[in-house]
Amino acid sequence: MKTKQLILSSMAFLMGALLSAPLSAQIKAGVKAEVGLNNPSFDSNALKVENMTSYSIGPSLEALFPFAVADFGIEASLLYNDNRMTVSSLTDGESAGSDEISNRYLYLPLNAKIKFGLGILPVRMYAVAGPYAGYLISGDKINVQNMQEDISAKKFQAGTNIGMGLELFRMLQVGVTYGVQLTDNYAVEEANWKDPLNGKSDSWSITAALYF
Numbered sequence: 001m002k003t004k005q006l007i008l009s010s011m012a013f014l015m016g017a018l019l020s021a022p023l024s025a026q027i028k029a030g031v032k033a034e035v036g037l038n039n040p041s042f043d044s045n046a047l048k049v050e051n052m053t054s055y056s057i058g059p060s061l062e063a064l065f066p067f068a069v070a071d072f073g074i075e076a077s078l079l080y081n082d083n084r085m086t087v088s089s090l091t092d093g094e095s096a097g098s099d100e101i102s103n104r105y106l107y108l109p110l111n112a113k114i115k116f117g118l119g120i121l122p123v124r125m126y127a128v129a130g131p132y133a134g135y136l137i138s139g140d141k142i143n144v145q146n147m148q149e150d151i152s153a154k155k156f157q158a159g160t161n162i163g164m165g166l167e168l169f170r171m172l173q174v175g176v177t178y179g180v181q182l183t184d185n186y187a188v189e190e191a192n193w194k195d196p197l198n199g200k201s202d203s204w205s206i207t208a209a210l211y212f
Helices: 002-020 191-198
Strands: 026-036 047-066 071-077 079-091 094-117 123-139 156-168 172-181 202-211
Touching (some): 026 079, 047 094, 047 202
Antiparallel strands (some): 026 047, 047 071, 047 079, 094 123, 156 172
């Protein structure tokens, strides 16, 4: 029920962003996808976290105001995110068992966006920057050997993004995004579990969007 309410609220937010834009804005709807480039490995005295992968996909809205040199406005998306990793417990430096963990989030990035042309070419450059929020839909608990309790992913995430890329024929956009996470991923108590699970790290991803 909570997930359904979140989806409906997020859709209402996106529709509100669209309807509140002045009539002079150029409004487009489309589909956006992201694939994480990072594959980090984290170690502590108790845990080893590796093979981290992430992808996102979902609807997106773009509302831009045309100016003499560039177009400026906002971009809002509602992305389904799936991230996976391998978590192993360590005993005297050796692995004592591992779990494949998958967490699924709804992400809502809201970015300021600017686009400008490159002369007569059918290509334009764009740049985006802004915050994002994420809500956990479902996730696997971490319960490998030698742990005293399960470790669960937190319900809420937040961070900030900055990115740039190219737009072809005013439809297809491809770029890279740099993100900084501002919240912890997991609720844990033991100090030696904190670093590999809750390190607030930066990340890179490839993004692609198709607007109509």
